Amino acid sequence: MGQKINPLGFRLGTTQNHHSFWFAQPKNYSEGLQEDKKIRNCIKNYIQKNRKKGSNRKIESDSSSEVITHNRKIESDSSSEVITHNRKMDSGSSSEVITRIEIQKEIDTIHVIIHIGFPNLLKKKGAIEELEKDLQKEVNSVNQRLNIAIEKVKEPYGQPNILAEYIAFQLKNRVSFRKAMKKAIELTKKADIRGVKVKIAGRLAGKEIARAECIKKGRLPLQTIRAKIYYCCYPIRTIYGVLGVKIWIFVDEE
Structure with missing residues (x-):
């Protein structure tokens, strides 16, 4: 483990x-x-x-x-x-x-x-x-x-909290979670970043069995200490239950 x-x-x-x-x-x-x-x-x-x-x-x-x-x-x-x-x-x-x-x-x-x-x-x-x-x-x-x-x-779409709030808004309006994740990753193109990863866990699409879905684009060196990474953990309350969103954004290396 x-x-x-x-x-x-x-x-x-x-x-x-x-x-x-x-x-x-x-x-x-x-x-x-x-x-x-x-x-x-x-x-x-x-x-x-x-x-x-x-x-x-x-x-x-x-x-x-x-x-x-x-x-x-x-x-x-x-x-x-x-x-x-x-x-x-x-x-x-x-x-x-x-x-x-x-x-x-x-x-x-x-x-x-x-x-x-x-x-x-x-x-x-x-x-x-x-x-x-x-x-x-x-x-x-x-x-x-x-x-x-x-x-x-300076670059709002390079912050994980703003992307998590965007995904929460989309899911509350009954948008597909995959479309919301892909759209959030597309918004990061406006910011100068090198990699992004979005993970959603819970009763996705109202299914009885909870699962996790993840989308990644670019590099994400989590074990490198000199890598500047922004992280956010955001809960979303829906009619099916609470969904958890985690977002990692790799900005640059120092």
């Missing part, structure tokens, strides 16, 4: 860096870990809530016009309807996905750096101030002030 290890933890100190930078005494170390967990969960919950509100507003506003355009498209051409539908799925699936959250703690300040693929939601007026208030309530830090910074990822 092979002994597996997380590719990120295997490369800490060489090609991968820690997501938290702070120092604490042994008796206060557990409190610092719990504080980091609260900060990350609060940010993710804030983005999910605002994403749902935005999608509900779009559905309510565009429901009447959607019926009219739908009838016109059926009369003109049915193929154009399929193309526009796929474009909507592609654009709305990978929006506002956090790749990682870095936390840097000092004596009187907590620096939070949010690396995000498409920061449309957090660029709105008052979004960062509202997020700071929520974090202040969650952390309860009176003597420390919060400083939130947002950094856009």
Whole structure:
């Protein structure tokens, strides 16, 4: 039986860096870990809530016009309807996905750096101030002030979290898992990477017996420590049960 290890933890100190930078005494170390967990969960919950509100507003506003355009498209051409539908799925699936959250703690300040693929939601007026208030309530830090910074990822389709969110969106819309995996690998062509591997496990296509399917393209040297590899493990909740998605992306060697 092979002994597996997380590719990120295997490369800490060489090609991968820690997501938290702070120092604490042994008796206060557990409190610092719990504080980091609260900060990350609060940010993710804030983005999910605002994403749902935005999608509900779009559905309510565009429901009447959607019926009219739908009838016109059926009369003109049915193929154009399929193309526009796929474009909507592609654009709305990978929006506002956090790749990682870095936390840097000092004596009187907590620096939070949010690396995000498409920061449309957090660029709105008052979004960062509202997020700071929520974090202040969650952390309860009176003597420390919060400083939130947002950094856009240069190549969003080279991040495994964004690809996993895209696959989850496709599977929830009853798209075949093989098509979703192949489309995710096609999206990586927009990024400068050298290899990618996508693996899905669970009750695929609603079958009673769970199995695993895997698609690989390019090189993926998992045993080479100097190889820079991004890794993501993402659960997807469907009507058939929970599916697990694992994505490895080989960027470059140092």
